[in-house]
Amino acid sequence: MTPAPHVARTLLLSLAVLALDFGLLALGVGGLGPLAHHARALALFASWVVATPTLALLRPVRSHEPVSAQSDPLVMLALFAIPLLTPMLSALGERLGLWLLPGGAPLRWGGVGLSVAGLALRIAAMRQLGSRFSPVAAVQRDHALETGGLYGVLRHPGYLGACACELGIVLAFGSALTLPLALVMGLALGRRIAFEERLLEERFGGEFLAYRARVGGFLPRVGTARAPRGRA
Numbered sequence: 056m057t058p059a060p061h062v063a064r065t066l067l068l069s070l071a072v073l074a075l076d077f078g079l080l081a082l083g084v085g086g087l088g089p090l091a092h093h094a095r096a097l098a099l100f101a102s103w104v105v106a107t108p109t110l111a112l113l114r115p116v117r118s119h120e121p122v123s124a125q126s127d128p129l130v131m132l133a134l135f136a137i138p139l140l141t142p143m144l145s146a147l148g149e150r151l152g153l154w155l156l157p158g159g160a161p162l163r164w165g166g167v168g169l170s171v172a173g174l175a176l177r178i179a180a181m182r183q184l185g186s187r188f189s190p191v192a193a194v195q196r197d198h199a200l201e202t203g204g205l206y207g208v209l210r211h212p213g214y215l216g217a218c219a220c221e222l223g224i225v226l227a228f229g230s231a232l233t234l235p236l237a238l239v240m241g242l243a244l245g246r247r248i249a250f251e252e253r254l255l256e257e258r259f260g261g262e263f264l265a266y267r268a269r270v271g272g273f274l275p276r277v278g279t280a281r282a283p284r285g286r287a
Contacts, residue, residue, distance in 0.1 A: 062112065069108040076103055079139070083146030095227050096146060098167050106174040113181045114188060126250070133243040137236050138217070141224050148230025156229050166226025173219030180205055180213035194258045202266050210252075210272045214244045218273075248272065 080100060081090045090096055148154065156162060181188050183204050205212040221240050225233045255263045270276060 065111045065114075066108055069111050073104060073107055075139075076100065076107075076142070079143040080146060083143035083150070085150050089150075093146075095163055095167050096142075099142065099170060099224065099227060102171045102174055106178060109178055110181060113178070113185075127246060130243045130246050133239060134217075134247070137240045137243075138221060141221060141233050141236050142228075144236070145225050145228035145230055145233045148232030149228040154231035156226070156231055158229070163227050163229045166223045166228075168223070170220045170223025170227060173216040173221075173223055176205075176216030176219065177213050178216075180216060184213070194254050198258065200255065200259050200262060200266065202270070207270065208275050210267065210270050211248055214248060215273050218244065 077100060080096055081087050084090045084093050084096055158165075183206065184201060187198055187201065209215060218237075218241055221237050225231075225237050252263075252267070259266075
């Protein structure tokens with residue numbers, strides 16, 4: 056696969072995804088007119104316009120060469136469907152006044168900021184992983200354990216970014232209607248992480264166990280000695 060066709064196809068697919076996101080968001084807020092006057096929804100969509108093609112283009116052109124992989128269809132479905140449906144359902148919850156959260160505009164704009172920060176973290180993590188990123192939990196043929204940069208602070212910065220983005224969208228519309236979706240997504244990510252860490256332990260053994268003992272999953276560990284920066 057040559058880079059130019061790959062880029063063209065990736066950008067076309069990104070446009071299709073963005074069109075779907077826009078349509079669902081408009082449906083949630085009540086139409087194109089209300090969407091045009093909904094500053095928080097527009098700010099979220101603007102972040103997706105930047106993040107969606109960026110995340111897609113960061114995926115490697117070459118085919119993956121996994122030597123071991125694990126996946127759960129229900130987990131993959133949840134991780135695809137929940138981020139797609141949450142903005143629409145959250146906007147609907149706000150429009151109908153369902154289970155509104157306290158905090159007013161500061162909470163809602165804070166949610167926008169949290170969502171944007173989560174996307175930025177996810178982009179940075181995916182950029183660092185490069186060709187080791189995979190839609191399913193997998194270890195590649197030439198896989199090396201990443202322990203530097205973001206991965207020297209957290210074992211799962213990309214998944215933390217996904218959780219922050221999901222929760223940020225819920226808060227941006229200020230309705231607790233979709234808090235259960237955020238919880239389900241967190242549980243699905245937890246199961247995905249369990250798959251990944253099992254594969255990494257099988258591949259890297261003591262090296263991974265030492266890394267896991269030293270570096271927290273979603274929160275930095277305080278007071279643990281760091282090994283020298285590793286890099287794949």
